[in-house]
Amino acid sequence: MGVLLIAEVNSGTLSVDATAKALTAAKQIGDVTVLCVGSGCSDAAQAAAKLDGVSKVLCAQDDAYGHDLAEPVADLIISLSSDYTHIVAPSTSASKNILPRVAALLDVMIISEVTAVVDADTFERPIYAGNAIQTVKSSDIIKVATIRTSTFEAANEGGMANVESIDACANPGLSEWIEDKVAASDRPELTSAGIVVSGGRGVGSEDDFKIIEGLADKLGAAVGASRAAVDSGYAPNDWQVGQTGKVVAPDLYVAVGISGAIQHLAGMKDSKIIVAINKDEEAPIFQVADFGLVADLFDAVPKLTEQIA
């Protein structure tokens, strides 16, 4: 018995950061088997086998698994579930879609966004946008959980696990992939970036978001946005940082024109250093910022971009 960790695989490539962080949580529970699922995932499986603390890697390749469709992937996980006490995955849009379905099929509760493993049955998770932390003890036979990656360090490389190919399950054929629209970007991925520069409603328009992007590019940072900025159409939703967007914990978080609503703080307050630039000195963001600058962002951000070597 042990833990089945569902790896994050995108277009056949292992998302090492997310998977290695969830692995750190999984190792605290027991012996870890990693499952890689995709239309082609042998490279991802080889990469997962190199992570320290992985005992075995299962690789399920099938065209039906190419796009993280919930129904076929959930059925595959169910077919393997009897060998494990825990089924976990890094909390990503794919796992948030699939694992609650798996849990209900097993008649167990999902434990979403785990931020700490207390013991094999007991976990901490944030509720109310992180304004409270709940410790829950599961009485279910199998624990199904998503792991909030921002609170765990990534496991190192150094493993040499065996990779075993496994058969696909029948596809229930309830859904069909049509297309992905993924913005091509040279910037680092938001949830694993060392630096994040985010803009809020104060930025004022989609065009003016370019000054946020300019600062981000100078810093080699990912670009984020508050829900208000996304809501106003200044930034795409996959940039959203907050309770209903992504949760990040970079070394440096620069919040520009962001007031600091509770739901935004939920997504970034574990960042190591927070910088806030806002013209409203009463903005709540200053209550969590290590360095606050009360200034007009249209003046301060270009200057900052220029002065950073």
Place this chain on the structure above:
Amino acid sequence: MKVLVPVKRVIDYNVKVRVKADGSGVDLANVKMSMNPFDEIAVEQAIRLKEAGQADEVIAVSVGVKQNQETLRTALAMGADRAILVIATEDVHTDIEPLAVAKILKAVIDEEKPGIVLAGKQAIDNDMNATGQMLAALTGWSQATFVSELTIEGDNAVVTREVDGGLQTIKVTMPTIVTVDLRLNEPRYASLPNIMKAKKKPLDEKSAAELGVDVTPRLKIASTSEPEARLAGIKVGSVEELVEKLKEVGAV
């Protein structure tokens, strides 16, 4: 086609939550409660389907305490045709787990036979993001989560989903469970005449027991605590000073 819309009564998103001193949970007595914001988007979409002639009836359903009547009246005032309240607890502090809610909704689906369920992607209280997916599992239906565009074409729904890297478009077989994301629409406000009319719309009450669902929680809440507070730092006077400080701490 009937549309079923589950709505949850949650603490209003503007209210600052307080953890109870005994660590048993969050204080919900005498605080403003509202419909979960994502559920408002689901109700709006259901009404739009009806207005577009793609749905005949919009049924709002809520699981929880007697006071959820207010939440259902809000849905009716927005334009839902009738409502079902499933009472699963008498204590406003008891959060019915998504698995139990999904089982109750499954029982309602067996009676009402909707062609589509539109649900919020996440409740802003327990932040579980699970009920829709669990309901899809229990019904054996397809699921379309985090949806920002929805088109119904015959026996299928074509949806655009908000995923980590951008957008994904998929086609799902009807009947289906859709969970809605922020950008699907902007919910309408209920007008005063519609609020008055809503008082006369049918609102049925049932209990979880009548539907044969055991709502005993699977997750025992051992404790609830305040997160570690982050201390405010310093204000800097200029961009130059900011750059200097960032260099001092090695952040740039």
